[in-house]
Amino acid sequence: MQLSFTDEEIAFRAEVRTWVAENLPADLAAKVHGALRLSREDLQRWARILGAKGWLGWGWPKEFGGPGWNAVQRHLFEEECALAGAPRVVPFGPVMVAPVIMAFGTPEQQRRFLPGIASGEVWWSQGYSEPGSGSDLASLKTRAERVGDRYIVNGQKTWTTLAQHGDWIFCLVRTSNEGKPQTGISFLLIDMKSPGVTVRPILTLDGEHEVNEVWFDDVEVPADQLVGQENQGWTCAKHLLAHERTNIADVNRAKRELERLKRIARAEGLWEDTRFRDQIALLEVDIVALEMMVLRVLSAERGGRQSLDVAGLLKIRGSEIQQRYTELMMLAGGPYSLPFIFEAMEAGWQGDAALGGVWPGGAAHAHCIPLTSTYLNYRKTTIYGGSNEVQRNIVAQTLLG
Amino acid sequence: MQLSFTDEEIAFRAEVRTWVAENLPADLAAKVHGALRLSREDLQRWARILGAKGWLGWGWPKEFGGPGWNAVQRHLFEEECALAGAPRVVPFGPVMVAPVIMAFGTPEQQRRFLPGIASGEVWWSQGYSEPGSGSDLASLKTRAERVGDRYIVNGQKTWTTLAQHGDWIFCLVRTSNEGKPQTGISFLLIDMKSPGVTVRPILTLDGEHEVNEVWFDDVEVPADQLVGQENQGWTCAKHLLAHERTNIADVNRAKRELERLKRIARAEGLWEDTRFRDQIALLEVDIVALEMMVLRVLSAERGGRQSLDVAGLLKIRGSEIQQRYTELMMLAGGPYSLPFIFEAMEAGWQGDAALGGVWPGGAAHAHCIPLTSTYLNYRKTTIYGGSNEVQRNIVAQTLLG
């Protein structure tokens, strides 16, 4: 048992830190540290930079052009990126669909799709949830009928994150109604430029366009875009869920946001306020405990062992902590967390010229503008990716059968 | 809408306050304010004093020799007794079985049993719970077979509070196995001196003897001690539960204990400690809100209306608050809440002569001795009388069907 990293791990961390410091554009880091709006181009810029270095698929094995890092190295990479203020990598390509293609795709599919993912050129979306199938994913209804060498897809997906930017989408579709719901599901890769694909925005409660409905109306999908066997899609889905479990806690970002919370508390004159400061202290304990729990899982995974009973807790706790720090930031902003100024979420907004280019309460409160938007937006974290209620069901299952 | 009491109510309160001040023995009040151990004799003394005044059955209508007070008067009476430090009236006789006898008993039964209850001479116990029937009361198994003019009772009751002092016990017994569980239950009054009745103590986790197992081994019970019709016992039980709902919140006692918590905090040097003081402040808000909720129910009941959807919340909230103030008292005591000195729970204990008659930490910490015992003991409040889980089921039923 020991806490400190090995010399190799420390050297690795230093290498990553240096590279990120030299390659992460300052304007992107500023937006991330300020929780301002990120455009498709912002996200793509960072993806291409990582892609050029061969680090966009940071979880990939060497054989597929990845760095072949172990769990601890992946964690250190993620932490360095998070603390430096790098934009969140849109996970649907490199983190989600790629491992499925590696595990279940044909060599042809791997040659065809992985390079575009690794380079950051191709934007992928995830077509899982449906209006009637949220927690109960297996009940999904989007149909894919095999007609000759193609599938005809009809149905609707929803909560499709950033699909408005998507080039391709991987979908769970129903190819059979026999047996129990999980059987009869297939894993399809669909070109979003195909005729019959319609993307409709869903605005979230903070007024942002982040999720969508994706409609499929007699969309023709070549059969060679089926991954794995027909009706074996559930196996792919489970593989995807099993992959990358530690970063789900998002503790690295939590550490960065705790630092930001402290800056905001100082700016708002709350740092010396015992009552508020204690709230930060409690959160600090929560975050340290979560980080230790993550490190325990990493240590087990590096040792080639699963510690599922703990890993299952990471999403629950991580999302609770995300909501807590956004809540405390909003409370720290106080009255100046109230204004909703859509355009002020853009970097460089200078306030209203009529008032001499100032903000509600003055430029001293400019950092308050995004606080409530983030708080509102983050209510999603305990709902998506398997609601925390479903997560608790799973944890209880391991304890009680 | 108005907050203040009527002149009549204020006068009534003054009358009760004066009488309690003049008639509550100081040594009893001291034990109650200090949370020290109360003997059977302590409890009986106060019961007889109330009985002599005609106030032991303070919820009784005039026709049965009660004062005929309305809901608000009953509340004011309970509050005055609680704040003055009167011992809790053992409810099984005057509050629980008496209303059942009034509603369902024969005139003969009323003549036979009510006077002894009203005077405080006869100690009643409640025989409801069984080892296999806690939340699921209707599944009780204690059998009563009708043989001629008597019932032969066999079975076991448990969690029977203070049954070691009991003269009589009212029991729910199974007289039929037909129909659904609720049917086939009868309400029997049993003389605890009857051959075949055995009382075995159950020590609670604070080491006190407060509850018991009561065993019935071929106990003969004259048939004229059946209340209501055979197999109609569930009706009696429901009547009993419906009766007296506001005092279940125990908010009067909570107000008294909040005062005690503040005294303890002062004595332990915590009154100026923002961190601990805020905990008291939060509890104070909880108690004021609970009291307002109780007053709303009283106002509705005086107006002859039920406000069940709120009344159902009183037990949940009241018990949570009881546990919270015992918890805060224990925390206020700090290290000196740790000693378990059984004999020190007796009034007048002077500590150990070997140390010159002092307590752990000195007499200044004498008030700490009962704090953890009470904390431990009060874990029962969210379990008994219908666990808070069952209470939440009931509340949800009214909201969701």
Add this chain to the structure above:
Amino acid sequence: MDFDFSDEQAQLREAVRRWAERAHGFERHRAIVRDEGGDSAAVWAELAGLGLTALAVPEAHGGLGFGPVEAMVVMEELGRGRVGAPYAAAALVAPVLLSGAPEALQAAWLPRIAAGDARVVLAHQESGARYRLDRVETTLAAADGGGRLSGRKSLVPVGDRAEAVIVSARDETGRLALALVQRDAPGVTTRGHLLHDGTRAAEVTFRDAPAYRLSAAGTDALPALEHAADVAIAALCAEAVGLMDFIVALTADYLKTRRQFGVPIASFQALRHRLADCKMALELARSMSYLATLRLADAPELRRRAFAQAKVQLGQSMRFVGQQCVQMHGGIGVTDDYVGAHAFKRLTCMELQWGDTLHHLGQVSAQMQDTAGVFG
């Protein structure tokens, strides 16, 4: 000790509720936010048509002279109906502030307020004040016929559309004063914006703006300001209770309708118990809303203590009910075109108005006595 409403109060509630249901549906609310910047002249005219703008104005000035309970009844229904109009600010707080003003000012403004022709709102928030009413840097310089205001206020309800603003300021003696300034007066600049709950506020700056002093020279206006704040808090509590009534019922309906795993999710005990906890939070909040309203006319010390307790309870209830009702809805609960999400946003903003939970907890903590209870 009586918590029943009179027949008149019941009728008032019924009238407001019927109007909100009939005339102020969610689509209209969204249109007001989208097309009218969160403040609709038409809605204000309809409220006036219902007589509501006259509610708190003394009869001597053309009002109805109703009291706190009637105000509570109206606010509960405006909350239930999700009406974002600045009713509390312009129809309940303003008359209280003006009640201490020189007769001429009262005669000039109260009838117009009652008729719905003028909206007068309080401007108290300053950049460094957080939730403290006595942190005021805006100055009021004496001048013939009144004074001249210089300074800057934030988050003034419909501050760019109201006819006049009542401003807290320091006079030359350093005393806190209240002064009324017309929005179209020289030296007044306003910049309106939305709040997250879809209501409208404005940043307002004053440069030697001509003003009429409300509070007598030589007096400290803080008690009057605190009383006005408590009127606003009582209104906020009542609105929150109505709004929580709405969102809890909305959530119950959703749980009964939404099916997963082949059953209505209302059959899951974890959700059933959480809805029961929401009901608990709601009823505790309603209880403290009643207490606040019924303490409004009491002595400052008793009143302020009760109001701090009430805002702590409301703050906790609003946060819990809002968050949990969204959670129980799942994805639909976080979409902008769902009425529940708007109710949640309003509940969220209300915690940040007139002192958040920690602020008022500090007040309760500082004002604790040896004894405590509803009756002090």
Add this chain to the structure above:
Amino acid sequence: MDFDFSDEQAQLREAVRRWAERAHGFERHRAIVRDEGGDSAAVWAELAGLGLTALAVPEAHGGLGFGPVEAMVVMEELGRGRVGAPYAAAALVAPVLLSGAPEALQAAWLPRIAAGDARVVLAHQESGARYRLDRVETTLAAADGGGRLSGRKSLVPVGDRAEAVIVSARDETGRLALALVQRDAPGVTTRGHLLHDGTRAAEVTFRDAPAYRLSAAGTDALPALEHAADVAIAALCAEAVGLMDFIVALTADYLKTRRQFGVPIASFQALRHRLADCKMALELARSMSYLATLRLADAPELRRRAFAQAKVQLGQSMRFVGQQCVQMHGGIGVTDDYVGAHAFKRLTCMELQWGDTLHHLGQVSAQMQDTAGVFG
């Protein structure tokens, strides 16, 4: 960064666990509390027989010289086995305190501690100190061959049965000092009593009792005392983790066995989710117990911050797990002859030892830096 246990550590765990299961069942625990005042000489001899009393004693003095991780492993298993013996106080804390003592004192006591022949315990608690280690009024007067102690200490583990007590006291210069006094020395009076968790403690008074000074004159012993406290806290955290492992498993078994309404209560989602929350609290506690143990040898500032964080997490976890596991048991959970109730009582008392949650929250709050994390 590695949280695997070595084979030796695994064997140590196995040995302690097997002994506790075989030799220290609940009935023996109850008998020790009932008949032996909460402290059994036989149990201590058995622990010595297992070599555990030698664990933390340097090899030079006849010990095994094991480190914090081995101590953690032992404490987890003593917790799981509900062993109330003062192992942490007499076998882990004492050697650390003596490590700074003059060689003669170490040679006199450490071998006897290792052999299980002597128990030496720390006496630090004073009436007005609450959880502050530096609030000391007991005095140490210089005297030839050592010093003379006068004062009074509370809650000294087995203070009436230990062979010697190490006392925190003020010397003539007002500096904090540590001095060892034999229990049978003149001027030492003890009064033993139970704690609520069935362990034994004593009130100890000193009247000019002859003592040997451990800490060098002219030095402040507070750092040494704080280090000893952190050794105790690390042991407490580990014991709590083992005990929570036990009570969570016990509760899971109960939920699967207990039937109401015709089904096992393990089928009720509200209870299932609460048990999941208990598992969460347990694993967070285990994580912070690891952190504390692995920080024990670090620089004071880093160490103290981690220990404050750990005790806050443990305090929250112990309270939640203890209360909820009792609640999920229903009536049986509050009976004195149920093992779960005793586990709850131990968890309750541990929050009140070495600083409760609010105390350590204050420490965390006071020591916060701009950044935070496992690595400081």
